[in-house]
Amino acid sequence: MTRKEFISQVGTGAAILLLPACLTTGLSSCKKKKKDAIEPRSIDFTLDISSGPLATNGGALVNDGVIVARTMDGSFIAIASACTHQGTTINYVSSTNSFLCPNHGARYDANGNVLQGPATKGLEDYKTSLNGNSLRVFS
Ligand code: FES
CATH class of the missing domain: 1.20.5 (Single alpha-helices involved in coiled-coils or other helix-helix interfaces)
Known part of the structure; x- marks a missing residue:
């Protein structure tokens, strides 16, 4: 060879x-x-809504990477809290029932869909179930 x-x-x-x-x-x-792939996460936790931000319509809090909001009509919504642009934690805007990123102004609707950039990818939304004062948030 x-x-x-x-x-x-x-x-x-x-x-x-x-x-x-x-x-x-x-x-x-x-x-x-x-570059912009976001892995869906498995979520399952319970919150006590008898006190704190979720006790009143328009309130919201962040727990385990999820922003949970109580709309002005008293229903609950939950979506991933990290903006898909650069990861900043978003805020709930009760007057428009939407979410706003304070960093560069991206806006998302109540289901996590992008309303305004610079974000181009929507946020994962989660299910909620209320039993008395226990709100379950899950995927
Ligand atoms: S980090 Fe949210 S818009 Fe830039």
Whole structure:
């Protein structure tokens, strides 16, 4: 075997060994990640609404990365609290039933859809269920 033949065979063998690892395991180094991808999270917690911001219409609080708001008509909404632009915690605006990012002004509707940029990706929204004074927030 010549030197050229040896290098050719070793190089081909290495490529054959690495290719299946990329195809079968989805190694992060083998594929390009989306810059703005936000992984959905599993959420399940309960809040006592007998006191604090959620005791009155228009109130809101942030818990475990979720902003929970009590609308002016007394219903509850919950969406991820980190703005999709650069991660700033958003605020609830009860007068418009929407969310505003104080950093660069992105606005989201009550379901987490973008109303105004610079954010281009919406926020995950979560379900709520009220039982007495216990509000369950879950995905
Ligand atoms: S971080 Fe929210 S608009 Fe920029």
